[in-house]
Amino acid sequence: MGDTSRxxxxxxxSETGILKGVSLSRKQAFNFCNASHLSRDQEVRALCWGDPAESELLVGSVDGTVKTFSTEKGAFTETRSCGDPADGCFVGLAALGGSALVTCAECGTLRVWREDSSEPVTELHAGQNVSRMRQSPVHRHKVATGGKENGLKVWDLQNPQSPVFSAKNLRDDWLDLRRPQWVRDMAFIPDSDKxxxxTGYHQVHVFDPATPQRRPVLEFEYGEYPLTALSLPAAGNTVVVGNTHGHIALLDLRKGVVRGCLKGLAGGVRALQCHASRPVVASCGLDRFLRIHSLEDRTLLHKxxxxxxxxxxxLASTDLEAGGGEGGAPGVKEEDEGGEDDEVWETMERVEEKTKRKTTTTTTTEEGELQKKRKKGKD
Known part of the structure; x- marks a missing residue:
């Protein structure tokens, strides 16, 4: 499997615990797992690259284990216990320099693990009900956390005693009622501290830790359903967001307006990622499809x-194959969910139903009475 994984x-x-890889050049999808040990405890909740060369994948499971998958060997090489299932599922996973990794669970416990230690070297509490943890792509020692009634916090893992930035809740509404907060996903804007x-209340917020203001410097809304995931394109000044009803939109971070929508999804969006160098975004979720859209003309490239x-x-940092066409499965050969059923239907004998001739007794009787009346008139 090493050749295919490369x-x-x-x-x-996936929810079934299977790590799936898709080769767009060969138009195929592969499963990487030990099928004899699959269970709901192995459900994959977090993925990240283990090294800059992208030769290793870190896979976070529901049972609190982090597995190392070698893309060169096409197999899992190591399994580490990095948490207790009682802490909740992983909401974030990141790699640090020197073979260290960062994990964050739903309970808010954020830990830093070294390769040669079974105990965390750093542990901090980011608050209850954490929904997501993200690492800064530039400053790898900085991470952001947020969740339900748990506002955005930015942490420096080199000085983890307290967050370097803690967002303040929005101002009360026009009835002087407190506005709830629920951070579902976040991302560090390149070339800035923003x-x-x-949020789960269909809001998009931009925070700037470089200013004294702890409330958003920009806030706007999209749609009317909870937003679940976001990602930043390589071009900048825009953000791609997805919600629980399968809507994906490209939003302008300067004006707070919608610049375009991506169509084709039939279920809630669980994850989005824009490519590091190309104007494309990959999405997945409850409808079990991987889709790759172009951000330039918003067409569906792969499905x-x-x-x-x-x-x-x-996504790997290598260039994705540019698929062509519209609709169905433009770039990748789909796996047919009901292939066995189709074979059964094809072997069955086709029976054509004969059309029945309609009776016209009422019309014939009426025509006979009219003819009788005409004969009487002639006589």
Whole structure:
């Protein structure tokens, strides 16, 4: 499986515990797992690259284990226990320099693990009900956390005693009622200290820790359903967001307006990722499809059915194959969910139903009475 894993440019984690790889160049999808040990405890909730060369994948499971998958060997090489299932599922996973990794669970416990230690070297509490943890792509020692009634916090893991930035809740509404907060996802805006977040109340906020203001410097809304995921394109000044009803939109971070919508989804969005250098975005969710859209003309480039509900997605930095066409499965050969059923139907004998001739007794009787009346008139 080593040869096939090297060709995979998209990686996904499923509810069934299977790590899935999609090769767009060969138009195929592959499952990487030990099928004899699959269970709901192995559900994949987080993915990240283990090294800058992208030769290793870190896979976070529901049972609190982090597995190392070698893309060169096409197999899992190591399993580490990095949490207690009682802490909740992983909401974030990141790699630090020197073979260290960062984990964050729903309970808010954020830990830093070294390769040569079974105990965390750093542990902090980011508050209850954390929904997401993200690492800064530039400053790897900085991470952001947020959740339900748990506002955005930015942490420096080199000085973890307190957050370097803690967002303040929005001002009360026009009835002087407190506005709830629920951070679902966030991302660090390149070439700045700003952080963009999306919320469970269909809001998008931009925070700037470089200013004294702890409330958003920009806030706007999209749609009327909870936003679940976001990602920043390489071009900048825009953000891609997805919600629970399968709507994906490209929003302008300067004016707070919608610049375009991506169509084709039939279920809630669970993960989004924009490519590091190309204007494309990959999405996955409850409808079990991987889709790759162009951000320039918003067309569907690739679509593949992966048979499992998908939780997370990770793109390789290599160039994706530019698929062509519209609709169905333009770039990737789909796996057919009902292939066996189709064979059964094709072998069955076709029976054609004969059309019955309609009776016209009423019309014939009426015509006979008219003819009788005409004869009487002639006589």
């Amino acid at each position: 060709l995979c440019s998209v990686w996904l984690g 952080v963009v977040t999306c 593949v059915y992966l048979k499992s509900r998908l939780n997370c997605i990770l």
